[in-house]
Amino acid sequence: MRSLYLILLSLVTSSAFSADSSVRELVKAAMDHWRGLTSATQISMTIHRSDWERKMTMHAWSKGAKLSLVRVVEPKKDAGNGTLLNDNNMWTYSPKINRIIKVPSSMMSQNWMGSDFSNKDIAKSTDIIDQYEHELTGQEETEGHVFYTITSIPHEDAAVVWGKEVLTIRDDFVLMEQQFWDQDGELVKSMKTLQVKEMGGRAVASIMRMGKLETPDEWTEITTHAVEFDLELPANIFTLSSLRNPRR
Amino acid sequence: MSSRLHAALPVPAMMRLAWRNLWRNHRRTLIMLLAIAIGVWAMIFMTALMRGMVDEMISDGIESLPGYVQIHHADFRDDPSIQNSLQAPGHELLSALGNTVVAGWTSRVRVPAMISSEKDSRGVTLLGVDPAGEIAVGFDLTNMVAGRFLDGPTDKGLVIGRKLLERLETRLGKRVVVMSQDPNNNVADRGFRIVGVYKATLEGQEERFVYGGRSNIQSLLKMGSQVSEIAITGHDYRAVDELLASIRQARPPGSEVLPWMELEGYLYSMMVMMDGFVLVWIIVIFVALSFGLINTLMMAIFERIREIGLMQALGMRPTSILYLVLLESLLLLALGLLIGNILAVGSILSLRGGIDLSAVAKGMEMFGAGSTLYPALKLGDLATANVVVIVLGLLTSLLPAWRASRYSPVEAITKI
Numbered sequence: 319m320r321s322l323y324l325i326l327l328s329l330v331t332s333s334a335f336s337a338d339s340s341v342r343e344l345v346k347a348a349m350d351h352w353r354g355l356t357s358a359t360q361i362s363m364t365i366h367r368s369d370w371e372r373k374m375t376m377h378a379w380s381k382g383a384k385l386s387l388v389r390v391v392e393p394k395k396d397a398g399n400g401t402l403l404n405d406n407n408m409w410t411y412s413p414k415i416n417r418i419i420k421v422p423s424s425m426m427s428q429n430w431m432g433s434d435f436s437n438k439d440i441a442k443s444t445d446i447i448d449q450y451e452h453e454l455t456g457q458e459e460t461e462g463h464v465f466y467t468i469t470s471i472p473h474e475d476a477a478v479v480w481g482k483e484v485l486t487i488r489d490d491f492v493l494m495e496q497q498f499w500d501q502d503g504e505l506v507k508s509m510k511t512l513q514v515k516e517m518g519g520r521a522v523a524s525i526m527r528m529g530k531l532e533t534p535d536e537w538t539e540i541t542t543h544a545v546e547f548d549l550e551l552p553a554n555i556f557t558l559s560s561l562r563n564p565r566r
Numbered sequence: 567m568s569s570r571l572h573a574a575l576p577v578p579a580m581m582r583l584a585w586r587n588l589w590r591n592h593r594r595t596l597i598m599l600l601a602i603a604i605g606v607w608a609m610i611f612m613t614a615l616m617r618g619m620v621d622e623m624i625s626d627g628i629e630s631l632p633g634y635v636q637i638h639h640a641d642f643r644d645d646p647s648i649q650n651s652l653q654a655p656g657h658e659l660l661s662a663l664g665n666t667v668v669a670g671w672t673s674r675v676r677v678p679a680m681i682s683s684e685k686d687s688r689g690v691t692l693l694g695v696d697p698a699g700e701i702a703v704g705f706d707l708t709n710m711v712a713g714r715f716l717d718g719p720t721d722k723g724l725v726i727g728r729k730l731l732e733r734l735e736t737r738l739g740k741r742v743v744v745m746s747q748d749p750n751n752n753v754a755d756r757g758f759r760i761v762g763v764y765k766a767t768l769e770g771q772e773e774r775f776v777y778g779g780r781s782n783i784q785s786l787l788k789m790g791s792q793v794s795e796i797a798i799t800g801h802d803y804r805a806v807d808e809l810l811a812s813i814r815q816a817r818p819p820g821s822e823v824l825p826w827m828e829l830e831g832y833l834y835s836m837m838v839m840m841d842g843f844v845l846v847w848i849i850v851i852f853v854a855l856s857f858g859l860i861n862t863l864m865m866a867i868f869e870r871i872r873e874i875g876l877m878q879a880l881g882m883r884p885t886s887i888l889y890l891v892l893l894e895s896l897l898l899l900a901l902g903l904l905i906g907n908i909l910a911v912g913s914i915l916s917l918r919g920g921i922d923l924s925a926v927a928k929g930m931e932m933f934g935a936g937s938t939l940y941p942a943l944k945l946g947d948l949a950t951a952n953v954v955v956i957v958l959g960l961l962t963s964l965l966p967a968w969r970a971s972r973y974s975p976v977e978a979i980t981k982i
Contacts (some may be wrong), residue, residue: 385879406753426680426745426755427680427687427745450600465910475758476756477743477755477757478741479684479742479757483682501684501741506684
């Protein structure tokens with residue numbers, strides 16, 4: 319990984335820095351850095367509104383760019399609720415009704431567990447690599463780190479409503495900010511990394527906050543408490559039966 | 567002489583007598599004529615307006631999308647999902663569609679979908695259409711308020727309704743995402759640029775239907791050349807039996823062919839209700855009118871009691887008096903009808919260009935009518951109004967006529 323970084327750096331510092339392929343590599347590296355080959359994380363999600371706030375603790379596993387499983391641990395009444403993602407398909411399970419529901423396309427733009435993330439945000443979070451044109455539009459050095467700003471414009475037929483996304487990636491591949499701009503060039507919502515911590519052998523964005531610009535007192539914060547990368551995961555963890563019956 | 571009076575008077579003489587009696591008090595007769603004429607005018611004219619409204623509602627409702635007859639997969643109406651689709655029309659069906667009873671036809675993909683912009687997302691019905699076919703079955707290009715309609719089945723653009731555009735807070739030329747499911751229940755989604763905006767009579771329709779190129783939608787949904795429905799129009803929406811039979815014969819296996827009356831039950835019951843309502847309307851006006859008629863004739867008779875008594879004393883039979891009074895009212899009714907019909911036909915013809923109702927367009931839209939009303943005169947309605955007025959009018963005048971014929975001559979003459 320270090321070598322990739324060096325390649326990138328050399329590409330970036332040479333005159334070819336706007337070459338789409340190298341910028342795409344950078345975005346991909348950031349996504350890989352975030353997900354690893356496989357990962358197991360303990361996170362808590364805080365959903366904040368002006369008059370209430372709630373917090374959930376969850377366990378999440380991922381493998382490659384397509385498979386993930388998230389299961390709620392706390393609060394007790396939500397414990398066992400889970401979401402399984404396989405590429406663009408999404409299933410949810412609720413122990414209260416003891417049913418697995420495949421999230422239909424009509425519900426993909428609804429929010430995920432009441433948060434500021436939509437189901438689509440969750441299911442398609444790595445699509446940005448292939449469905450966008452990436453361009454390096456800025457580079458800044460502060461606090462001993464280089465921050466790359468990448469403007470990503472979706473392809474014509476990409477299933478994306480945004481006019482562009484602006485990513486800020488730190489030179490150690492931590493995604494510092496992801497901004498969602500509409501097609502009129504207005505910033506609509508953004509996900510910011512508020513804290514970076516060393517976890518599982520790499521720098522991880524430990525607190526991330528997603529919020530719309532229009533409603534500054536409504537946001538969702540995801541705090542990563544512990545993370546393990548590139549671990550052996552049982553082959554059957556990303557299946558519907560494991561969504562229903564936790565084995566870990 | 568007296569023997570001739572004892573017999574019934576000859577018709578011409580009765581006629582002259584009735585006519586003179588009618589104009590002896592010309593002011594009363596004129597007022598009554600006016601009442602009948604206005605009543606008849608109201609019957610015919612308002613009926614024509616109602617007919618115009620229903621015609622427009624139905625033709626708007628069925629010609630834009632449903633067509634007169636539709637072919638679906640047998641399960642499509644229970645579950646309008648992509649699984650229940652049809653093969654593109656085969657040889658046999660195509661030859662039936664070439665029949666002269668068919669005015670136009672088109673095949674489309676029709677699936678529930680989600681459309682989202684940056685601001686909002688909505689459930690819609692996504693139609694994958696061949697624009698030429700849509701125009702053939704009645705899509706009106708003058709309804710395009712911005713941009714263009716699709717230019718072929720492979721068009722990658724999207725045409726959405728004006729209201730939907732507003733709801734999504736997006737604009738012509740911007741991209742939206744359409745999301746649906748392919749036959750294996752996988753999410754199928756793609757970005758589309760809005761190339762055109764249409765308006766419809768109903769805002770609900772503008773919000774609901776989204777048009778894309780058929781081949782483009784088929785490839786998005788991975789459904790090959792399958793289609794969801796075939797819509798066919800004929801020449802008269804009230805008479806679809808022949809069309810229905812010829813299409814039914816050639817229908818592909820596993821499909822069902824239904825007329826619009828079954829597909830659009832609401833519109834059909836609306837039509838039936840309006841047909842009934844027209845008759846109710848005519849009778850309501852007549853009831854109001856009949857009170858005036860009875861009153862006038864009664865007054866005419868009370869004024870002429872002495873005269874009637876005299877005629878009886880001279881030997882005129884009660885039946886002749888009955889006929890005389892009935893003849894008077896028949897003349898009155900016929901004259902009134904003549905004036906009323908001329909008024910009604912004249913006012914309908916002068917409003918052929920339509921009546922602008924844009925001031926109350928919102929209310930009209932609630933029950934599915936447009937903001938311009940074109941009165942539609944139907945010969946049947948005209949005849950109904952005339953027959954109702956003549957027949958019921960004579961029945962109403964039976965009472966005063968009978969009363970007149972029942973006076974005893976002595977009493978009548980001495981009455982002050």
